[in-house]
Amino acid sequence: MVVFTEKDKLTPFIQNLKKEGKTIGFLPTMGALHDGHLSLAKASIAQNDYTVVSIFVNPTQFNNPEDLEKYPRTEENDIKLLTEIGVDFVYLPPVSDLYNKGEVAKVYDFDGIDKVMEGEFRPGHFDGVATVVAKLFRAVNPTKAYFGEKDFQQIRIIQEMVKQEQIDVEVVPMPIFRADNGLALSSRNMRLTSENLEAAPFIYQVLKEAVALKNKGKTPTEVIDFVKETFAQSAFELEYFTITDEEKLQPIDTFNTDVKTRGFIVAYAGDIRLIDNIQF
Template sequence: MKIFTSKSDLKSYISSKKEEKKKIGFVPTMGALHQGHMSLVKKSVKKNDVTVVSIFVNPTQFDNKEDLVKYPKTFEEDVKLLESGSCDAVFVPSVDEIYGENVISERFDFDGLEHQMEGKFRDGHFDGVGTIVKALFKIVQPDVAYFGKKDFQQLQIIKKMVEKLKMPIKVKGMPIFREEDGLAMSSRNTRLTPAHREAAPFIHKTLKKARKKTGTKNVKEIIEWVENQFKKHPLLELEYFIIADEKTLQTAESFNATKRYRAFIAVFAGEIRLIDNVRFKNN
């Protein structure tokens, strides 16, 4: 497995592989890798000739600078995991290598996708995501890029960016990888206190119960039920629970049999913010 820190060296490597007609798979990450990330790497290795993984904690997508500072960094462990997963190349650039002296986001228009859910609570977040993913796509020039559906809004936004910029890249969304108790895997999970870690599976359990109510309850009633569940919980604080159209991410007011819906949730477990989502069955 090759490790690259410079754009030029990685581009030379990619060019040589492209000349050999190799298909390039790409998994962008911020490190602190877990089995959720590795499920993406495994898929890429299976479906492509060359798999590239990037490790870069992107400063422009953090609205909370303290969260940026505290984001877990486990480079040596990450490299061992990637080697065991048959990854071919790892790109580990510095902030200077990506941004130079101008560490600011480009401004994007994602046709309104950026104004929903996370966009309402994390100012400038998706401009930061668009900026780094666009930059990485230009460097790596993958045929296929893999993203987890835990960050479903991010996935839709990246698909929209690729569509609008006419990039020749397939963006694949992969299933959420969960702990045995249902908690969606996240690098932030390592920062949970033992009590909050024990409480956190309540999030996914509540989503599953809410999904079962689609046959008997309307959208408003389901939202109220979820909000009440968290009001009674001593350790978890609900930031939002939304049922939205999967394609537009617009908040649903009622169920329409011709559309697909997904429920999205953000919860504070102490200082740690956790997100999750599940697809809702059509009513």
């Protein structure tokens, strides 16, 4: 495996491979890799001639400087894991390779999908995500890029960014990778106490119960009320639960078989913010 730290060396190298007709799969990450990341990398390896994984903790998507500082960094272990599964290239840039001094995130107009849910609670977050992913796409110039549906709203943002920036890449959503107990894998899970780690599967259990209620004919409002009441009696602090369509991410009043819908949840286990979602 080859590790690149400069896009000026990575980009022409990848361009030469593409001139030879090779396909390039890409997985952008912020490191602290887990089995969910590795499942995406394995999909890329299976579907492309070469696979690139980037490891970059992006400063422009953090609202809280303390969160940026606390974000786990495990580069040595990350590279070891990627080598073991057969990833071809890693892009491990310093901030200066992607951002000019003093540069801030580009401000996008995403027609409201960036203002709801995570966008409401983390203003400017998605501008930072879209800015860095656009930079990474231009550095790597991949054929396909892989993203986990745990961050479903982020996938919709990236799909819209690709249209606006006219970047020639196929965005490939992948199902949420869960532990055997149902907990959606996340780098943040590293920070859970053993007690909270044991209790955290409760979130997915409630999501499955919510889908069961929908299948019994309950309305979105009734399902949302059930989730709120269930969390009120738990050790978790519910930040939000909403049910939206998958396209515009707007709340729905009724379930309609012609419209794909998804329930989105954020809850705190201690001081760790956990996100998850489920299709209805």
